[in-house]
Amino acid sequence: MRTEQPKMIYLKDYQAPDYLIDETHLTFELFDDHTLVHAQLVMRRNPAAGSGLSDARMPPLVLDGQQLELLSVALDDRELSAGDYQLSDSHLTLQPTAASFVIDSSVRIHPESNTALEGLYKSSGMFCTQCEAEGFRKITYYLDRPDVMSKFTTTLSAEQHSYPVLLSNGNPIASGSEEGGRHWATWEDPFMKPAYLFALVAGDLWCVEDSFTTMSSREVALRIYVEPENIDKCQHAMDSLKKSMTWDEEVYGREYDLDIFMIVAVNDFNMGAMENKGLNIFNSSCVLARAETATDAAHQRVEAVVAHEYFHNWSGNRVTCRDWFQLSLKEGFTVFRDSQFSADMNSATVKRIEDVAYLRTHQFAEDAGPMAHPVRPESFMEISNFYTLTVYEKGSEVVRMIRTLVGDAGFRQGSDLYFERHDGQAVTCDDFIKAMEDANGVDLSQFKRWYSQGGTPRLVVSEAYDAAAKTYSLTFRQSCPATPGQRDKQPFVIPVELGLLGAQGQALPLRLVGEAAAGATSRVISITETEQLVTFVDVAEQP
Incomplete structure (x- = not known):
């Protein structure tokens, strides 16, 4: 197996993927000492890629994969032997012979020893995932890039007593019992999404339930899952979620789209929170608050984090990033949206003072130091290094300046056009600016320097x-x-x-x-x- 060295990635080198994945069907067999992952990928040649090669000269298919033990791989039901593909420590390369085809693979992974907490990991007796930015490649072989969007169907199988709750993205469509005390559940997400938004949770969790009626009179089930000792600290998060759903309808016209919305709050999660489609996963510290013991600031923090991840359903999930250089497309915009929300829920003046004080104290220092970079960087070696205050907080202020330039009504028109034009697509910061320009009849070409130049003017x-x-x-x-x-x-x-x-x-x-x-x-x-x-x-x- 070849070992590949990390290399610098440049925005200017972006190329559309050679192939697309229309459907992803996953089956997870969860065991205490290993997990089997079976993936069926319904794929086709990307019409927007390459130089129009004939079917006889398909480009090679290069799938991302790390720390995976390949058990089998098949192309259109034909089992491939070792000579039919190339395997390195980060890629599986196949040679398709037609413009449309199906890849079936099985791998063995070890969540119980995954201490990086990227991909699928097991901690405190529970299975959990974190796939942004490039964690899905530690689950199965895949085109692990945000511009490859697919419909996911996921089946989980586990021992019922230890893992009574089996969750994934989308709506639950089937469940049942298996021999040997095991059970299974299948989830279907009807919306196209990139792999970084995939989520899976299996464990012994307790649940607080509520419901929400959307502006088109659809009933949505709301569930917050927590470890048993935290069950009495969820009500504020549930109230915050319902406020967020109402606010996003009233201010942005954005309605929730699935039959169920779930939050899982766990003690062992390596990020603050993650907006996986329909199944947001949080570190407990970002969700739990009890009126008797939590401060006002703690309550406001929970409210803001719940809102931020919920708002991503549109600004990040329904419309996502073409590549990771565009990270502020979803994060800067959504930080601005959660800031607006917090201002409306509490004191707008106090919220603005807090945001500016934080920006001046922390982001200005980043802009003035050796780590200064533009809101949209030009290159990276490790994308995790760009989850920064510049991308998030400065990116939010750049969006705020656009609203200042076009006004409240013009900004709403621009955001409506952006969501309508790009629903179900992976796009760029330029596409966001273009929607604002077209909706308001303005020229923002010089304004885009805020995305390409670093530093604090x-x-x-x-x-x-x-x-x-x-x-x-x-x-x-x-x-x-x-x-x-x-x-x-x-x-x-x-x-x-x-x-x-x-x-x-x-x-x-x-x-x-x-x-x-x-x-x-x-x-x-x-x-x-x-x-x-x-x-x-x-x-x-x-x-």
Whole structure:
């Protein structure tokens, strides 16, 4: 078996996948000392890839796989022998002979010794998964990339006494008993999703249940599963989930799409939370709160995290990332959405102060240091290194600036167009910007520098009042320090919302040079140049 060295991945080298997976059928046989994974992949040549090779000259199929023991592999029901494929420690390579085909494989994995907690692992007597960003390749051989989206059907089989709860993505469609005290359950997810959103949980969990009626009058079952000692700390998370579902309908017009929504909160989970389709998995610390013992801040944190992962159902799941360079497409947008939600649920002013203080204290430091990088990086060797404050928090502020530029109504029109245009697709930050442009008739091409340039720009403002001419001028100068790999920065688009106050504190009407009449008492000025002069006329007193 060949050992492959890690190599640098570049955004400019992106190529569409040669093949697509229309259907993924998985069967997991869970045992205490190993797990058998049987996968059937219904595949076809990607019409958007390559140079139109004939069926006789199909490109090789290279499936990702790590730490897998291959037991068997078949192409269209023909069992392949070792000479029919190539195997390395990270890939299984086959040679399809037709444009459509089916791959069947069986592997043995060892969740009980998976201490990285990536892929499928077993901890504290429970099976659990974490597949973002590239954990699914530790479960079975697959095209483990976000732009390969598939419909998943998953069957789990386990010993019933130790693992009475068997969960996966989508809706439950069948279950039953097996010989030897085992049982099984099958889940079907009717929505296309990439492998990073796959989830599986098997264990002895207790459940809090509720329901939610969507805006189209569909009844959705809500369940929060926890370890038994945590069953009395779930109600706040359930209330937060229902508030999130209502808010996303009212503010973004986004309705939940499955028959059931589940949260699993476990003590042994290596991330804060994960938005797997219909089956969000959380570290217990992000979900559990009891009114008698948790602080207000703890309650608000639970509310925000539950909302964030729920909002991903549309901004991340229904519309997902084409590649991992686009991580802020889902994370920046969803952080902005959960910030809006928290502002509406609590104090908008306090929430804004908290967000800005956190940004200035932590993200500004990242932007000023050796780890500075753009919101959309140009390269990576290990994608896990880019789950950063720049991608999340700065990415959220970039989305907020778009809303400032186009206004609340324009932003809603843009998000509606984005979801409508790209539902079921894996897209880019450019696609998000394009939807905002098309919905509002604006040009955001210069604004996109926020995605490609790192560092924190500095804006300096100087003023001048001419009492005789009754003009008030502001000179804006922007600069941005060099960051690793980026010495010279082009000017950003910086929206500045401003108003002028008179000596008595009254708001003054604003009229720029060349405008026919005074407008509102506050307005947004776009700073687009390195140095830009803005002059107001008919200003009766020095503001």
